Amino acid sequence: EAGVTQSPxxxxxxxxxxxxxxxxxxxxxxxxxxxxxxxxxxxxxxxxYDEGEERNRGNFPPRFSGRQFPNxxxxxxxxxxxxxxxxxxxxxxxxxxxxxxxxFGDGTRLSIL
Amino acid sequence: QKEVEQNSGPLSVPxxxxxxxxxxxxxxxxxxxxxYRQYSxxxxxxxxxxxxxxxxEDGRFTAQLNKASQYVSLLIRDSxxxxxxxxxxxxxxxxxxxxxxxxxxxKP
Numbered sequence: 001e002a003g004v005t006q007s008p009x010x011x012x013x014x015x016x017x018x019x020x021x022x023x024x025x026x027x028x029x030x031x032x033x034x035x036x037x038x039x040x041x042x043x044x045x046x047x048x049y050d051e052g053e054e055r056n057r058g059n060f061p062p063r064f065s066g067r068q069f070p071n072x073x074x075x076x077x078x079x080x081x082x083x084x085x086x087x088x089x090x091x092x093x094x095x096x097x098x099x100x101x102x103x104f105g106d107g108t109r110l111s112i113l
Numbered sequence: 114q115k116e117v118e119q120n121s122g123p124l125s126v127p128x129x130x131x132x133x134x135x136x137x138x139x140x141x142x143x144x145x146x147x148x149y150r151q152y153s154x155x156x157x158x159x160x161x162x163x164x165x166x167x168x169x170e171d172g173r174f175t176a177q178l179n180k181a182s183q184y185v186s187l188l189i190r191d192s193x194x195x196x197x198x199x200x201x202x203x204x205x206x207x208x209x210x211x212x213x214x215x216x217x218x219x220k221p
Contacts, residue, residue, distance in 0.1 A: 042213035090156055099145040099205050104156040
């Protein structure tokens with residue numbers, strides 16, 4: 001069974017640019033979650049999508065946005081990139097519902113120069 | 114008060130010992146509880162799920178849940194150097210909230 005896949009593995013951008021990160025969930029999973037993990041810090045919840053709808057959002061500015069497609073894949077968009085956006089961005093998927101265990105992809109490392 | 118709190122460590126135990134990792138949470142409505150292991154530079158890996166009070170064992174791992182005390186723990190028996198990692202506690206009232214993690218080092 002294929003796991004959660006994320007692309008790209010690494011992404012280098014400059015301040016002010018826009019970044020798009022992509023995630024494909026495990027087959028059968030309809031929920032997708034996005035997290036930010038800055039170097040040496042814990043996981044910060046960004047967004048939760050389930051069945052194509054945004055279900056919850058963490059304490060991040062509106063320039064962090066995303067969507068979920070009909071095939072349950074998802075993308076995270078970060079506009080007006082700032083230096084502090086440099087982090088590992090992790091996507092996780094689960095079966096529908098808020099109490100299911102989440103399975104993580106390998107992440108996208110976003111570096112802002 | 115943080116939603117999910119863990120001792121940051123580092124916790125160091127000798128090979129073969131029992132490692133005990135603790136976690137407290139603030140939301141009494143929490144229904145599901147998870148432990149993840151994260152090796153440096155890697156993504157978190159689910160190692161245990163627990164939903165009801167008591168103990169749940171899986172190989173060398175035992176998760177313990179006490180909802181009245183809002184406390185969940187992970188015991189690792191016969192600790193191995195390969196267990197050296199950061200262990201994340203996650204609690205799910207409506208969406209997942211992670212603790213900051215406890216760094217465990219198992220010394221040969």
